[in-house]
Amino acid sequence: MTDRIVLTGLRARGRHGVYDFERAEGQEFVVDAELELELAPAARSDEVTDTVHYGELAQRLVEVVTGEPVNLIETLADRLLAVCLAEPLVVAATVTVHKPEAPIPHTFTDVAVTMRRTR
Numbered sequence: 001m002t003d004r005i006v007l008t009g010l011r012a013r014g015r016h017g018v019y020d021f022e023r024a025e026g027q028e029f030v031v032d033a034e035l036e037l038e039l040a041p042a043a044r045s046d047e048v049t050d051t052v053h054y055g056e057l058a059q060r061l062v063e064v065v066t067g068e069p070v071n072l073i074e075t076l077a078d079r080l081l082a083v084c085l086a087e088p089l090v091v092a093a094t095v096t097v098h099k100p101e102a103p104i105p106h107t108f109t110d111v112a113v114t115m116r117r118t119r
Helices: 020-025 040-045 054-065 073-085
Strands: 004-014 027-036 092-098 112-118
Touching: 004 054, 027 054, 027 073, 054 073, 073 092, 073 112
Parallel strands: none
Antiparallel strands: 004 027, 027 092, 092 112
C-alpha cells in the first residue's frame, strides 16, 4: 500500500505522565499520524466519503489527548492508533506522540514514541 494521509504536528494539552505535577499542570503533546489506505476511489469520485476526513480524525485524536490521563506516552500512542484503525478504510497506521515538555533535567529538543499497527 503506497497511499497515505499524513497529519503532522497536531497539538493538544493533556495531563499524561507518571508524576503528580504532570497530571495537575498538564503539558502540550504533539501528534503525528500516518494512515495507509487506498485513495484511488476518492481520487476518482472526488467525494470525502471515499476517504478519511482528516478534520474529523484530528478532532477524535485531540479528544484522546485531552481525555483520560495515562502514565506513559506509549499507552497514549496505542489509544491514538485505535482511533486511526477504527476508520474502516485504514489498513495500517503509524502514530508518533511527542512530549517536548517532558520532565528531563537536561537540555533536549523532544521525546517521542512511534508505534505502527496494521489490521
